[in-house]
Amino acid sequence: MRFTTRPTLQGSFGMVSATHWLAAQSAMAVLESDGNAFDAAVAGAFVLHVVEPHLNGPAGEAPVLLAPAGGEVRVLCGQGVAPAGATVAHYRGLGLDLVPGTGPLAAAVPGAFDAWMLLLRDHGTKSLDDVLKYAIGYAEHGHPPVDNVGATVETVRELFATEWTSSAEVYLPDGRPPRPGQPLRNPALAATWKRLLAETAGAGGREARIDAAREVWRTGFVAEALVRQAARPTLDTSGERHTGVLTAADLAAWSATYETPATYDWNGWTVCKAGPWSQGPVLLQQLALLPAELPAYGSADYVHLLIEGCKLAMADREAWYGDAAEVPLAELLDAGYNARRRRLIGEEASYELRPGSPGGRAPRLSGHACVVADDDPGFSPMGVGEPTVAKGPTSPVPGEPDVTAWGGTRGDTCHLDVVDRWGNMVAATPSGGWLQSNPVVPELGFPLGTRLQMTWLEEGLPNSLTPGRRPRTTLTPSIALRGGEPVLAFGTPGGDQQDQWQLHFLLAVALRGTVRGGLDLQGAIDAPNWHNDGFPGSFYPRGMRPGSVTVESRMPAEVVRELRRRGHDVTLGDPWSEGRLCAVARNPATGILSAAANPRGMQGYAVGR
Numbered sequence: 001m002r003f004t005t006r007p008t009l010q011g012s013f014g015m016v017s018a019t020h021w022l023a024a025q026s027a028m029a030v031l032e033s034d035g036n037a038f039d040a041a042v043a044g045a046f047v048l049h050v051v052e053p054h055l056n057g058p059a060g061e062a063p064v065l066l067a068p069a070g071g072e073v074r075v076l077c078g079q080g081v082a083p084a085g086a087t088v089a090h091y092r093g094l095g096l097d098l099v100p101g102t103g104p105l106a107a108a109v110p111g112a113f114d115a116w117m118l119l120l121r122d123h124g125t126k127s128l129d130d131v132l133k134y135a136i137g138y139a140e141h142g143h144p145p146v147d148n149v150g151a152t153v154e155t156v157r158e159l160f161a162t163e164w165t166s167s168a169e170v171y172l173p174d175g176r177p178p179r180p181g182q183p184l185r186n187p188a189l190a191a192t193w194k195r196l197l198a199e200t201a202g203a204g205g206r207e208a209r210i211d212a213a214r215e216v217w218r219t220g221f222v223a224e225a226l227v228r229q230a231a232r233p234t235l236d237t238s239g240e241r242h243t244g245v246l247t248a249a250d251l252a253a254w255s256a257t258y259e260t261p262a263t264y265d266w267n268g269w270t271v272c273k274a275g276p277w278s279q280g281p282v283l284l285q286q287l288a289l290l291p292a293e294l295p296a297y298g299s300a301d302y303v304h305l306l307i308e309g310c311k312l313a314m315a316d317r318e319a320w321y322g323d324a325a326e327v328p329l330a331e332l333l334d335a336g337y338n339a340r341r342r343r344l345i346g347e348e349a350s351y352e353l354r355p356g357s358p359g360g361r362a363p364r365l366s367g368h369a370c371v372v373a374d375d376d377p378g379f380s381p382m383g384v385g386e387p388t389v390a391k392g393p394t395s396p397v398p399g400e401p402d403v404t405a406w407g408g409t410r411g412d413t414c415h416l417d418v419v420d421r422w423g424n425m426v427a428a429t430p431s432g433g434w435l436q437s438n439p440v441v442p443e444l445g446f447p448l449g450t451r452l453q454m455t456w457l458e459e460g461l462p463n464s465l466t467p468g469r470r471p472r473t474t475l476t477p478s479i480a481l482r483g484g485e486p487v488l489a490f491g492t493p494g495g496d497q498q499d500q501w502q503l504h505f506l507l508a509v510a511l512r513g514t515v516r517g518g519l520d521l522q523g524a525i526d527a528p529n530w531h532n533d534g535f536p537g538s539f540y541p542r543g544m545r546p547g548s549v550t551v552e553s554r555m556p557a558e559v560v561r562e563l564r565r566r567g568h569d570v571t572l573g574d575p576w577s578e579g580r581l582c583a584v585a586r587n588p589a590t591g592i593l594s595a596a597a598n599p600r601g602m603q604g605y606a607v608g609r
Contacts, residue, residue: 045062049430058113268482281333290305524583
């Protein structure tokens, strides 16, 4: 029997896996009160805003994959667009060559709230009060913060105290960061949701009230406060104070939308992802690049193959993915195209960024795409998430520390998966709107996001900053089918690492057999993992580190030696430092449900019965 840190949970009623135990248990409470998976996901997501404020917030983003029982898998896009005033010319006119990593200039139209409301309205059964009460309770009465909340606030303590004083009111209430075991409250956030409930109480039926809440967000007191905040001069990672470009018209014009997922069939599995406005198809391309016969699981040949395939898929991401131009996705996933790309994988580690030419098109990259980040003090091969304020000691912004190894300052992400007894399934990766991304909006209790930092300030690229278009995001939840039936929902935080970690997880599930008659989810999550940085990073200050591979020190020594012999620049990370996966599954033949969660970081949990 294979050793795992925890059992893969199994049952028949409902399963939840989330990056924080309070979100997982809140979602489970909704299932216990006869809510479905979509009700549960919404309740859990709003709890994540409260208990993981350094990882996500209501003004961030939330790409969601949903599989209604008996229906088609859909993508719910909770990624907002660039405001009308967010032009390359405007940012260049401010003397910028990159969108700052913090501050209102980096704020897209907030997307998370409307996505969750749309999911609740169209697929849920519960009322607004039912799903918001858990988040309101934790914000009003407090919750014991995890260590990394306080650690994150500590790194920006001076910035909060001297510049972002509205953030200090929430996260430095007595002049000290939040401490484990001491309740952390956010009364402004609780008051925001209470006011939202009060203002929509007379809206009529369940659906009408949810639509009324969406309208309050877009045009009411929430929108007014967000626009006021965007207009406040704010010190950002450029070292200057800037105002943003978000307007009332931008907020009023945008809403979340449903889309058809991008899919790829591999070895009996159909994997569903968001489209190339996200990183999602990178997982599909990595599958397309695999040969018919794989090396032995976990061997040096296996790890080398996955690393080199990832580099090729990420190079294509950089040249072709985005929302500002048509993406030749069919060609990028074509078998012949990927057979030709596969021939580029040699015995030695590659150090070049090598995008392909789908359909004979010539790739075009940003001038920053091949910047080597080895000497950048804001880069670390040990970084496991999405850098926000973290920079080197030479940063002009107060309180911005060096990015360090696991435990250092990284704005990251959350994840949440739910499956219910009726067979409804949902996977979501909420992120953005971190406490360290922008000052807290004093009237609301949460900050704006910074997703525009992922765009380029160069015209004509698929990911150029473009009004009305989405910045390409790394957020990438997954649903996988077998025989046309949804069987697995999964995902992970981790920025550029997400689809690297998810590929190894999926292959581990597919290749390593079963446990107690079901998928060995926990074993696949616990397996030693890795990531590489041989492509441009998606977050300010961007940059790449050719040849860099970070592996957990649990990886067999002979594998590490062989990777180094092949030219990989291997960094040994902590034994439990790579991957943040959550997963739930359903066996259509038996109705048995299962779930597992990541033990790394000691806060992800699965619950169910």
